[in-house]
Amino acid sequence: MARITKDEVLHVARLARLELSDEEVGRLQEQLSDILEAVSKVSELDLSDVPPTAHPLEIENAWAEDVPHECLPLDEVFANAPDREDDYFKVPPA
């Protein structure tokens, strides 16, 4: 199986919003290649008639009653916020 390229590592890191150091990029290039090679084993089986399993229990959709209920007070909602302005989470400009 082809090894992962440095550009692929950087592309996936951008998708995952991870700013990686050069050292991390090099290490991950090796490790991801090894791990993906190992997990590619799943493609050995003939799975043409096998449906996927997304959830281990055979349960139908479960619905919550659509009724209002009590929410956390705003001061608790913002208790762990890195930055706040009035009743908003404050972040740097996009």
Next chain:
Amino acid sequence: MIDTLRLTAEGAKELLDKREISGAELFAAYRGRDDDLHAFLHRCDDPGGEGIPIAIKDVIGTKGVPTTAGSKILEHYVPVYDATVAARCKAHGLRLLGKTNTDEFAMGSSTENSAYGPSHNPWDPTRVPGGSGGGSAAAVSGGLAPWALGSDTGGSIKQPSALCGNVGLRPTYGTVSRFGVVAFASSLDQVGPVAKNVRDCAYLYSIIAGRDENDLTTVAAPAVEVPAGDSLKGVRIGVPKEMNDAEGIEPGVTAAVRAAIELAESLGAEVGECSLPHSVEYGVACYYLIAPSEASSNLARYDGARYGLRIDGDDFREMVMRTRDAGFGDEPKRRIMIGTYALSSGYYEAYYGTAQKVRTVIKREHEAVFENFDLIVSPTSPTVAFELGSKVDDPIAMYLNDLLTIPSCMAGLPGLNIPCGLSEGLPVGLQLIGPQFSENTLFKTGHALEQAIGFDVVPARLR
């Protein structure tokens, strides 16, 4: 004098009921013990009351008590509400001793991926306690807690219980609420009990199990029967050859597990060989696609905007990327990268889609075996506790620790670890797996075997 190394939760309750000890004395006996194992990330003061103390893994949210999931990205996070399981423990009067160490976001098999340093095995502090719930397992066998809650995605309750010589249950998927629990891989994550014996384990499971309207993946669980008998007459036990002869299982582990299977036969069980041809061979590969894929999605929420660490940047995107780089350790980054790759355009069908189909194969194989058997047994871990540091540089070797615990997790099945002997002076764990909702069968069998085995749960060096 309260012997916290030996006292069970049931025994503690008896002492409290007879007023031989006070609630304060009981709590202080655990809380006052030096945590030289680094089992805890945070220890609590006695909240008062007469209930049994408990330790809770640090991926489970506890109101007003720091909950880090072993990660720097949640270093200063203090939940403003209790996870349902924590609330249920509180409602039963259980008192929180503290939050136990875990591999970061429960990703690991040794606690060495904790951003706060590893825990140590009470049987030999130079060795790992297993993971990810190594803190809970070390706390229970090290006399720092009578019982604890853990969480299990691919073996994080069963494997540390095996390595530390205690009893751990990964319940049937959906029987215990995950509301308020830090999510790792949502189609696999389960919360469960860690205890010194099967009766305590069953009792703690009865406290936390049941439908929760805040977690719509939960279902009603059958009423728990705390086990009492010593006969296994009529119980059909399957021995899957692939799980008992797998490459990498240590001879001492095989010997202890075989002896336990012979004991089961002498107690009246009908033992027969069976086969799970693809579950062991493809389980780890299947798991290491599905779990990282779901993790990459779940961990997207750590963006520095609403809670957790923030590293400033000139714009939003830069802030998010810097925060995630600084906040996540190597293992979460590795899994986020694998998962993002496996889910990315052009690769989704080949990786995640294929793994989901293999999951069906694994599930069907187990269902077929349970047409002829009430439960199956194998070693929980291929090895006894290994030396700290011996596998940290080899992710794939570390992933193979979960070779025998993963298949049943993929199928949503309950699994119980009980200690079944020693190898090289270290505990060996026996894994009992049953069909979905068969916890009572596992408890009954585990209890009868536990009585017959007579394993001393107190680490030899502490007796």
